Amino acid sequence: MFQRLRHLTTLESLSRDCIERLLDRAITMRDACAHGTRKLDLLNGRTILNLFFEPSTRTRTSFELAARRLGADVINFDIGFSSTAKGEELFDTLHTLEAMHLDAIVVRHKVSGTPDELVRHAMSGVSVVNAGDGNRAHPTQGLLDALTVRQHRPDFRQLTVVICGDVKHSRVARSDVHAFTKLGAREVRLCGPTALMPDQQEFPGCKFYDNFDQAIEGADVAIMLRLQKERMASTDLPDEAAYFREYGLDSRRLALAARGCMVMHPGPINRGIEIASEVADGPQSRILEQVGNGVFVRMAVLYEMLAR
Numbered sequence: 001m002f003q004r005l006r007h008l009t010t011l012e013s014l015s016r017d018c019i020e021r022l023l024d025r026a027i028t029m030r031d032a033c034a035h036g037t038r039k040l041d042l043l044n045g046r047t048i049l050n051l052f053f054e055p056s057t058r059t060r061t062s063f064e065l066a067a068r069r070l071g072a073d074v075i076n077f078d079i080g081f082s083s084t085a086k087g088e089e090l091f092d093t094l095h096t097l098e099a100m101h102l103d104a105i106v107v108r109h110k111v112s113g114t115p116d117e118l119v120r121h122a123m124s125g126v127s128v129v130n131a132g133d134g135n136r137a138h139p140t141q142g143l144l145d146a147l148t149v150r151q152h153r154p155d156f157r158q159l160t161v162v163i164c165g166d167v168k169h170s171r172v173a174r175s176d177v178h179a180f181t182k183l184g185a186r187e188v189r190l191c192g193p194t195a196l197m198p199d200q201q202e203f204p205g206c207k208f209y210d211n212f213d214q215a216i217e218g219a220d221v222a223i224m225l226r227l228q229k230e231r232m233a234s235t236d237l238p239d240e241a242a243y244f245r246e247y248g249l250d251s252r253r254l255a256l257a258a259r260g261c262m263v264m265h266p267g268p269i270n271r272g273i274e275i276a277s278e279v280a281d282g283p284q285s286r287i288l289e290q291v292g293n294g295v296f297v298r299m300a301v302l303y304e305m306l307a308r
């Protein structure tokens with residue numbers, strides 16, 4: 001059944017068809033942009049607000065670029081200079097901004113569930129896109145990761161994906177798991193030190209590992225995660241050198257994976273902690289391709305929501 005996209009807070013509620021439609025649309029956007037230089041006028045007259053309460057480089061700039069390439073107007077709401085810094089409540093900020101006639105709000109917040117709160121409080125007609133909430137979801141990252149993999153390995157039934165690192169605090173891992181399992185990946189493995197692993201019940205379809213050599217064996221895709229110290233209890237903080245030895249991706253470990261295993265990372269990468277430079281910059285790295293695809297996926301999402 002055709003699922004109209006009104007808001008995007010998590011991939012969990014999207015059907016496989018809807019996810020595939022968004023990925024197909026992202027490819028159409030890529031082709032229509034002719035290498036990203038041409039501006040389309042598909043969202044002329046629409047206004048999109050970027051509301052980022054947490055730092056971001058890739059996600060925020062690519063949402064902005066996506067909106068501009070579609071011809072929309074963009075407002076970047078800088079928290080440091082705004083009234084939220086003076087103690088204004090989130091919903092007062094929201095209603096103030098809404099009075100300026102917005103069509104969509106792209107929100108990133110450290111508290112899981114904030115985008116859903118905005119959906120409940122936003123005026124009808126305003127779409128909400130989650131750009132990362134706490135450790136819960138980062139749906140456009142899940143989509144862009146699936147797109148990057150699909151471009152190289154279109155048959156997901158043959159696919160073994162390993163996600164390694166601080167899975168417990170990672171909204172990227174959660175959205176990736178939703179994307180890859182919905183699209184029919186054969187196996188999704190999660191690996192990390194016990195203190196940084198989530199409850200297994202949260203990921204019923206995944207295989208859990210604490211040994212990275214075993215987890216990466218035969219994998220077609222290795223997605224590395226940053227240690228998200230900002231969300232960790234100080235007792236969870238591993239020693240970085242020891243962490244790299246056990247869970248870092250270097251060329252020795254990559255050789256255990258399937259031939260041509262794709263190396264991915266949502267960024268920002270920490271060289272020498274979760275990934276060695278030789279791998280991050282090596283021939284199997286798809287990290288910059290992920291960044292490029294981020295713009296097309298976000299164009300697809302905004303278009304599906306806002307096109308008349």
Ligand code: NCD
Pocket residue numbers: 058059132138141171172225226228266267268
């Ligand atoms: C991720 C995030 O913010 O969740 N980064 C991103 O969006 N590119 C992952 C991270 O911060 O480690």
